[in-house]
Amino acid sequence: MPNEFGYLEFARSLVLLGAGLSVGTILSVVLGNQLKDRRFVLVARRTMIGAGLCTVAAAVGLVFGFVNGAYERSYIFNYSEKGLPLGYKIAGLWGGLDGSILFWAGLIGIVGMITAFGFKRDQKDPSGRRLEPWVYLVFGVIQLFFLVVIAYVTNPFEHLSESIGLEAFNRNFPDGIVPDGNGLNPLLVNYWMLIHPPCLYFGWVVYTVPFAYAIAALVTGEQGNYWITKIRRWTMLGWLFNTTGIILGGLWAYVVLGWGGYWAWDPVENASFLPWFTSTALLHSIMVQERRGMMKAWNAFLATATFVLSIFGTYLTRSGIVSSVHAFGSGDVGYWFLGFLLFTIAACLFLVALRQPAMRSPHRIESLSSLEAMFVINNLVLLAIASCIIILTLWPKISNDFFGQALTIGPPVYNKVTIPFFVLLLLITAVGPAMGWIRTRPKALKKNLLLPALLAIPVAALVQFGAESIQAGENGALPWAKRLYPTYIILYAATLIVFSVTYEVLRTAQNRSRRTGTGYFEALTTLFLRNNRRYGGYAVHIGMAIIATGIVCSSMYRVEKHFSLAEGEQAKIGNYEITLDHVNMQPNADIENNRVYGFQALDLKIVPKIGGEFFMHPEKRLYPKKDGQVVTEVEIHRGLTEDLYVFFQSTNEEGRFNLVVYRNPLINLVWAGWITMILGGIYAALPLGRKRVGLAD
Amino acid sequence: MGINDDPTPAAEELAAGHGIKAERPLLTPVEDPARIKWLHTHVMCACPDENWSRTLGNCPDGCANPQKGEIADMVYDGKTNDQILDFMVKKYGTRVKSSPGLGGVGGLAFFLPVFALLVMAWFAGGLVRGWKTQGDAARAERRAKHADIDPEEIARIERDLESLE
Numbered sequence: 001m002p003n004e005f006g007y008l009e010f011a012r013s014l015v016l017l018g019a020g021l022s023v024g025t026i027l028s029v030v031l032g033n034q035l036k037d038r039r040f041v042l043v044a045r046r047t048m049i050g051a052g053l054c055t056v057a058a059a060v061g062l063v064f065g066f067v068n069g070a071y072e073r074s075y076i077f078n079y080s081e082k083g084l085p086l087g088y089k090i091a092g093l094w095g096g097l098d099g100s101i102l103f104w105a106g107l108i109g110i111v112g113m114i115t116a117f118g119f120k121r122d123q124k125d126p127s128g129r130r131l132e133p134w135v136y137l138v139f140g141v142i143q144l145f146f147l148v149v150i151a152y153v154t155n156p157f158e159h160l161s162e163s164i165g166l167e168a169f170n171r172n173f174p175d176g177i178v179p180d181g182n183g184l185n186p187l188l189v190n191y192w193m194l195i196h197p198p199c200l201y202f203g204w205v206v207y208t209v210p211f212a213y214a215i216a217a218l219v220t221g222e223q224g225n226y227w228i229t230k231i232r233r234w235t236m237l238g239w240l241f242n243t244t245g246i247i248l249g250g251l252w253a254y255v256v257l258g259w260g261g262y263w264a265w266d267p268v269e270n271a272s273f274l275p276w277f278t279s280t281a282l283l284h285s286i287m288v289q290e291r292r293g294m295m296k297a298w299n300a301f302l303a304t305a306t307f308v309l310s311i312f313g314t315y316l317t318r319s320g321i322v323s324s325v326h327a328f329g330s331g332d333v334g335y336w337f338l339g340f341l342l343f344t345i346a347a348c349l350f351l352v353a354l355r356q357p358a359m360r361s362p363h364r365i366e367s368l369s370s371l372e373a374m375f376v377i378n379n380l381v382l383l384a385i386a387s388c389i390i391i392l393t394l395w396p397k398i399s400n401d402f403f404g405q406a407l408t409i410g411p412p413v414y415n416k417v418t419i420p421f422f423v424l425l426l427l428i429t430a431v432g433p434a435m436g437w438i439r440t441r442p443k444a445l446k447k448n449l450l451l452p453a454l455l456a457i458p459v460a461a462l463v464q465f466g467a468e469s470i471q472a473g474e475n476g477a478l479p480w481a482k483r484l485y486p487t488y489i490i491l492y493a494a495t496l497i498v499f500s501v502t503y504e505v506l507r508t509a510q511n512r513s514r515r516t517g518t519g520y521f522e523a524l525t526t527l528f529l530r531n532n533r534r535y536g537g538y539a540v541h542i543g544m545a546i547i548a549t550g551i552v553c554s555s556m557y558r559v560e561k562h563f564s565l566a567e568g569e570q571a572k573i574g575n576y577e578i579t580l581d582h583v584n585m586q587p588n589a590d591i592e593n594n595r596v597y598g599f600q601a602l603d604l605k606i607v608p609k610i611g612g613e614f615f616m617h618p619e620k621r622l623y624p625k626k627d628g629q630v631v632t633e634v635e636i637h638r639g640l641t642e643d644l645y646v647f648f649q650s651t652n653e654e655g656r657f658n659l660v661v662y663r664n665p666l667i668n669l670v671w672a673g674w675i676t677m678i679l680g681g682i683y684a685a686l687p688l689g690r691k692r693v694g695l696a697d
Numbered sequence: 698m699g700i701n702d703d704p705t706p707a708a709e710e711l712a713a714g715h716g717i718k719a720e721r722p723l724l725t726p727v728e729d730p731a732r733i734k735w736l737h738t739h740v741m742c743a744c745p746d747e748n749w750s751r752t753l754g755n756c757p758d759g760c761a762n763p764q765k766g767e768i769a770d771m772v773y774d775g776k777t778n779d780q781i782l783d784f785m786v787k788k789y790g791t792r793v794k795s796s797p798g799l800g801g802v803g804g805l806a807f808f809l810p811v812f813a814l815l816v817m818a819w820f821a822g823g824l825v826r827g828w829k830t831q832g833d834a835a836r837a838e839r840r841a842k843h844a845d846i847d848p849e850e851i852a853r854i855e856r857d858l859e860s861l862e
Contacts (some may be wrong), residue, residue, distance in 0.1 A: 070834055258757040258758075259754070260753040261753070263845060264752070264755050266751075298861075323750045376821065377821070380821050384810075384813065384814050387814075388810035392806055392810070395805075399802045405793070405803070406790065407791055407792060407803050408749050409806055410737065410739075410741060410794075411795065412738055412739055412796040413795070413796045417795075475730045475731060476730045477731070478731070560754075596731075647757045650759035658762075685822075
């Protein structure tokens with residue numbers, strides 16, 4: 001009831017208390033700076049931890065509300081129901097707009113507390129002491145923003161009587177008890193819902209730490225490497241989760257949306273991708289600062305840009321300014337995020353412009369044929385891709401509002417504009433391992449690159465031939481021009497990455513073995529253990545090459561066929577013979593604890609040419625609580641070389657069943673590449689090797 | 698479900714018809730699947746629920762079948778891609794094209810990123826040139842500092858470095 005002070009009302013109060021404590025953090029830092037009194041910094045640390053605890057406790061309170069079925073709360077009513085399994089009840093926290101903002105704030109609270117404890121551990125470090133209050137200030141401002149938005153704009157604790165009015169509430173629920181909720185959107189009832197959003201949110205939230213350190217470094221003019229060492233680890237962590245979130249989102253789209261693909265350049269997908277580019281650029285340019293003391297202001301800019309883009313993504317998805325398959329809806333919250341975004345951009349630009357001259361390095365790029373020059377180019381290409389995506393995502397809105405022309409920017413435009421940059425990025429990635437710091441002699445470059453470049457020519461052609469053989473010309477032959485660009489060019493660049501990395505590793509191990517007199521494998525193992533950052537990074541590059549290969553083959557050689565079958569009829573796609581064996585209809589069934597009211601399932605017998613028949617069961621389900629929403633359950637048969645993907649589209653007037661069937665060659669390379677990237681990233685982040693700060697001079 | 702609604706009657710009504718609308722079958726014309734694929738990539742799905750967010754190729758739902766059927770029919774009738782796109786624009790409006798073409802405001806979408814790249818390249822070129830100029834000076838200064846080292850010694854170090862590379 002609205003006036004009862006239960007745990008949800010307590011959780012609601014914690015949001016306000018957290019906001020108050022965040023104000024305390026900000027005031028403590030300002031006062032401490034004015035009075036030059038360190039004790040205020042300690043107060044700021046405590047208030048920041050307190051605000052974090054309040055926010056986390058509020059989020060946990062909401063989760064308890066979901067688990068206990070507090071359906072009298074508007075948000076819980078709209079995103080949960082009794083019949084949902086426990087995991088999805090918990091996932092209700094991030095299932096809608098209001099809860100997702102609280103979830104985000106809770107994660108900021110956790111990350112903020114870890115950062116504060118880190119400062120407590122490092123309190124003897126003079127750089128740490130200088131930066132500490134400003135990091136707290138940044139966290140305080142961000143926490144305050146989110147908690148104010150939660151308290152006044154997207155309150156997930158709102159009672160139903162507040163959202164629909166007391167009169168309507170009493171009319172619908174005379175005894176004041178709301179027996180059940182409306183249920184989570186059936187498309188979200190998928191195991192990826194339990195993993196993908198938390199990964200993405202956590203990745204974005206972790207980017208707050210590099211941002212806070214960068215702002216602190218800009219404010220204080222800190223010149224040392226303390227802050228860059230700190231932000232590297234956090235950026236790496238954020239990058240790992242961001243990458244995982246993006247790929248899992250693609251996997252989710254693949255298994256749920258039914259069109260046989262995983263990426264459609266939708267604005268929400270783009271939003272998740274944007275911070276990835278700047279964080280990837282930052283992870284590379286950090287090395288230049290560590291090794292050569294250069295690009296300090298640039299790194300601060302990239303750390304702030306990464307954070308700003310994560311807020312921009314939230315603005316895009318929550319404001320409703322662009323059409324999207326996955327939009328969270330629209331409302332006033334978009335204006336709040338826009339305001340915060342503009343404030344952050346203005347503050348960051350001002351600080352970067354102010355401090356840039358003071359952060360100049362005594363070192364300079366001495367040759368374009370050097371690793372640092374490669375990193376600069378890599379950074380520019382990554383930023384160019386991000387800029388293109390921002391422009392293209394916003395263009396329909398700009399065109400409509402400023403030129404009065406309604407238009408759509410679809411995947412063909414994104415592909416045309418971004419593919420050349422992606423090719424360039426792959427080529428730079430391939431050339432990188434052949435380069436050294438400061439200057440690489442042309443002779444050495446030739447020696448390091450020639451063999452991989454030559455070997456990649458036939459191998460890429462072989463991969464392409466393999467993909468073409470799997471497709472077997474079923475969708476018509478690809479025109480020669482397209483076979484060359486983008487298909488072969490991308491496959492060549494991806495293969496070149498694998499060869500140049502492998503060649504570099506083998507060559508270095510051989511040199512080491514010769515120099516130290518140890519065995520080849522011992523030398524190789526020592527290399528891997530002593531320089532995990534480099535070799536972890538190489539694994540990430542190889543993962544990227546595998547993903548590129550998977551994307552090209554699965555999109556260029558995908559086969560799509562439509563069938564209309566009656567029971568007992570057969571159809572053929574590639575090497576598969578499909579028979580509609582049986583139709584299982586339960587129009588009045590109450591299954592899954594009354595969540596699903598009826599369903600149709602098709603039993604398809606699949607007989608591959610090579611033998612070993614199997615069954616597939618695409619399904620349609622009816623969800624009465626969601627206005628009779630019908631959801632199709634896609635069926636995928638995964639194979640080493642291709643996936644067979646069946647979408648049960650509809651029934652037609654003659655009682656036949658319409659199916660869309662796809663064959664996706666080498667699509668599993670996308671997921672395999674992701675696993676390689678993540679394992680490489682984790683290995684690179686481990687504190688195993690020697691510190692590599694300031695070595696190259 | 699709206700708060701005032703009773704879910705049962707609506708659900709029964711839908712379930713009686715199996716909750717799934719009857720649709721026309723869509724059989725891929727075998728004459729030119731690559732061309733159909735191109736058209737499905739360049740035409741947006743006009744299903745009302747999609748809000749111009751997916752291309753036809755990314756829209757497997759039955760509500761896209763009439764539009765896909767129109768394309769298949771026009772391909773069968775020997776219409777060119779431009780004629781088919783023009784028909785789509787006349788029937789569904791300008792948002793139906795997933796790629797607005799190179800002219801007008803839509804074309805700016807292609808050129809602005811290129812322009813952004815040129816600005817970035819110009820900026821980067823200036824930056825790198827500046828760094829390189831100063832870098833050359835730094836190298837010259839370093840060389841001058843080590844001028845007393847025996848040239849033979851330098852040649853030996855360079856040879857060693859080369860063997861390491």
